[in-house]
Amino acid sequence: MTLVSIIITCFNSQKTIERTVKSALSQDWNKKEIIIVDDFSTDLSYEILKRISLNEDKITLFRNEYNKGYPASLNKAIRASKGEFIAIFDDDDDNLNNRISLQVEKILKFEKKYNKPLVICYSNRDIFKPGSVKCDDIALAIGRHPPEPYGEEVVKFIFGLPINPLKTWGMFGSCTLMIRKEIFNKVGFFDESFRRTAEWDFAVRSAFEGAYFIAVNKSLIKMYKTSGSDKSGKIPLMYSLKLREKYKDYLQGIGFYNASKFIARSNFYYNKKKKIIGLFFRIIALLISPKLIFDTLKRKILQILKLLK
Secondary structure, three states: OOOEEEEEEEOOOOOOHHHHHHHHHOOOOOOEEEEEEEOOOOOOHHHHHHHHHOOOOOEEEEEOOOOOOHHHHHHHHHHHOOOOEEEEEOOOEEEOOOHHHHHHHHHHHHHHHOOOOOEEEEEEEEEEOOOOOOOOEEEOEOOOOOOOOEOHHHHHHHHOOOOOOOOOOOEOOHHHOEEEOHHHHHHOOOOOOOOOOHHHHHHHHHHHOOOEEEEEEEEEEEEEOOOOOOOOOOHHHHHHHHHHHHOHHHHHHOOOHHHHHHHHHHHHHHHOOOHHHHHHHHHHHHHOOHHHHHHHHHHHHHHHHHHHO
């Protein structure tokens, strides 16, 4: 049985961290290690983690000397890990006890079928709004069934360009992520300058390397939405624009840099339930990119033809 390293980063999660760690310990995949990095919590999180890990030899606990952010904590845990596979668990989620076994199985079957390509694996997840005890939504993962997206088309999807509607598109979600550790040697670690959207940046770099994006088509995680300083205000938009700035040369090369920035604004306001503002920015993106209009119409036609089959 292959060793799997479960990675957990924690920051001020005293109400939820014990649930997350217990869901890692209860995984039915016996050969596992659990690497936890406390990102200089100011509540009781670290004390809780010390208590839990005291008699658990599968747990290795670290604490940052100051708050370094999510991607830096992930990188620290990944570098300390010994497993062949890396699985990320969020500090406020509950993971089904067969999550690891199902994701390992999914990756191995895909690798065997396609002669071991670079694979990024996710899963669906149940979403719980703050205070809710019932699932409010299901986030369907990218590549949850064939045909799975791969390569540059995933880059275009992330930046808002029209894509092939016949592929299986959906959510990413670092809290559902599993990959082989060796992929970090090829793609690089998470960019620590991105306190938000570091996962998208990693997906872009992986896609440029030809990665396939697949998922277990089941909800393996109960995701409980929580607030945080890195999620408030326009911070998500700031990092979404920063991502486009990082790949400015690529986006300019395909004539989509300015339109992509307006799409980032559109997505931000749509997510904030401000649909009129979101539509305003989407229209601007279309007006400054005639190719976007053509590709959008082409995609709609393909979708209609798919429905008529």
